[in-house]
Each structure stands twice: as structure tokens, then as C-alpha cells.
Amino acid sequence: MKKARYIRVSTNSQSTLRQEIKQHEDEELFIDKGVSGAVPFNKRPAGKKLLFRILMDEISDLSVSDLSRLGRNTLDILTTIDLLHNRKVNIHVDNLNGLKSLNADGTPNQMFSFITTVMSGISQMERDSIRERIKDGIAAKKLANEFKPGGRPKGTTENDNAVLKKYPKAVKMIQDYPEMKQKDVAKACEVDPRVVKKLHLILEKQK
Incomplete structure (x- = not known):
């Protein structure tokens, strides 16, 4: 069985180099470029290929730079982790000092489960907070009668x-x-x- 490394960036202009340099020689790369984290893992081009290989029992270990590569919210990330664990795939997370999701006997690593749940929850809260601030900013502009659909401030004229x-x-x-x-x-x-x-x-x- 092979080891794999999954990489994702949200836009085509973003570089994958930062994630690729973590690759080990025995890891096969699966890269989703220009794919939003909001897209479910099993709907991403490289994600689908990786899952197929996993379902064929060809992958034993999966490395990611951080948890956000696996999903956009807590539920999505935990669902993906459960799917991988059901196929006995051991997950390695670089920014958690390479913490592994499974123990040597194949049972879930409780420390990994605790940390991943907390960290993915915090990430989701941060994203929700950003969205709320954007909504508040638009609402404030509307109240000030300065907002126009399409982003053009009121009073702007065209020739x-x-x-x-x-x-x-x-x-x-x-x-x-x-x-x-x-x-x-x-x-x-x-x-x-x-x-x-x-x-x-x-x-x-x-x-």
C-alpha cells in the first residue's frame, strides 16, 4: 500500500509550493488547485481520485499540511476523517507536529480526535465571524444609503x-x-x- 499527500489551494493563482515541500519521497501527490474549501472532499477532482484509491485499499497513510485541507467546517472535516478511518487510513497533519490519527494497533488516537475537533471548530468560528463582519459592513452602507448592488457607491456616474x-x-x-x-x-x-x-x-x- 502507498502513502499519499493531499494538497489544496482555493485559487489557480495560489502556489502549492509551501505544501509540496513537505512531501516525503514515498508519498504520491494529489493536488486540487482552484478548488474552494467549501466544496465537499468527495466532490473535488483530486479528492475523488484519492478516495477511489483509498476505497480500492491502495492507500495506507495520508498527509496534509493542516486540517483545513480536508474540509471547510467541523462536520465536513470530521466526516472525511471518519471515512478515512473506516478504511484504516492513518492521517498525518504537518502543523500538529506530524501527529497521527491512528495508534499502532489501528485504534483512533484520542489526542488527535480531541485536537482536530477543537481546531476545526475554531477555524469555523473564525470564518463565520468574517462572514458576519462582511454582512454588517454591507448593512451599514445600506443604512447610510451608500450601497448599490454591484458594489458601486451611490453618486458614481458614467459618461x-x-x-x-x-x-x-x-x-x-x-x-x-x-x-x-x-x-x-x-x-x-x-x-x-x-x-x-x-x-x-x-x-x-x-x-
């Missing part, structure tokens, strides 16, 4: 010609069928009715 170039189909329809109702133009061109209204005003102004 009239730039707006016209942005919606050529709607502009042509307005010019070719001036009698057509604005809501019908919006529906035909699949744009917001407010955009059509703005286009009408610009075209009228430029006459």
Missing part, C-alpha cells in the same frame, strides 16, 4: 456615451421603434427598465 455603448441592443431598439413602451424594450433586451429609461433620457438629450 453618457459609455452607457450607450454598454447597451447597444437596447439603444438600437429605442431608435428603430421609438413608439415601443420602455417595459417592452427592457423585456426584449433583457435589461432593467430603469436602464431603458436612462437610455431614453440620454438619447433625448443628444437630439
